[in-house]
Amino acid sequence: MAKVATIGILTSGGDAPGMNAAIRAVVRTAINRGIRVMGIRRGYNGLINGDMFEMNLRSVSDIIHRGGTVLYTARCPEFKTQEGIDKAVKVCREYEIDGLVVIGGDGSFRGARDLSLNGIPCVAMPGTIDNDIGASDYTIGFDTALNTVMEMVDRLRDTCQSHDRCSVVEVMGRHAGYLALHAGIAVGATAIIVNEVPFDIERDIFDVMKRTALTGKKHYIIVVSEGVGGVAELAKKIEERTGVETRATVLGHVQRGGTPTVRDRYLASLSGYHCVELLEKGIGNRVVVVKDDKIVDIDIYEALNTKKPYPLDIHMLAKEISI
16 A cells, blocks of 8 residues: 555535634644645635645644634535546646545535545545534534524523513524524524424414413524524514514524534544544545544445434424423
8 A cells, every 4th residue: 555645635515613623633643644734725626726735733723713714615516527526636646645634514525425436535524513414423513503503592582581572593504403403402492493393383383482471481582494494474473473572583604603612623633633544544435423422434425325313302302391
């Protein structure tokens, strides 16, 4: 087996807190083992266009506490074509890159798979606030995003309570409801609305608000996953039906930013280290994931084909403790 002399690293898709901690771990582990690291800017777009630079120990100083990604990220429709993949492979050959570390979500994994199939060994790790990678119990950025949602909703609750209002809050997660579910429980939401569970406005909101009002409660928090959408219309319906002044709030991309939590820094660092260990051994086409609080690696095809079941038992628990 030929010695691995140079690896590349890129972040792709949506940014997530903890990506910088992962970059730092990859760079420092590789350099400590005598491996050169090329930082690729703006994901697969940067790879295709040769937008990269050699990283050193100081390239990753004082970034572990920063949100976002110092390598930047971008969408790259061209990379979805064979021509785009061929360009990326050619660039890797030109820069003598022996393997790649890819940090991102499902789309990023597919790119890593395609490069591996075309002769460039890739190891990926899940970085997304959505926590929607089926093969991993946890994705880098989820905990930080949850804490951001909790803080924002706690502030909304203060004004809701002051005015006896209902607040309908849309959180991110694309079509996955994990962020809404966990955040909803953490903030004591009156109701949690997600794609994965059939929703009946009469049963799940009006009846619950009526029942809790009888116990003296006069302000309400409704957490809605962004895939459900329509929070402004939902707020209007609630106000018309209940007479409770209701406001809609879309938290938006504030959920992606901010200082990463201990959990995200810790798991990102361990995952980055493991990625370099695999590439150093010439092992590619793998995804480094969290399983039962341990860092392990699995085949990238298995990762792409594994679906994460929505925890209906936890959803029903949330309903019981919302009264």
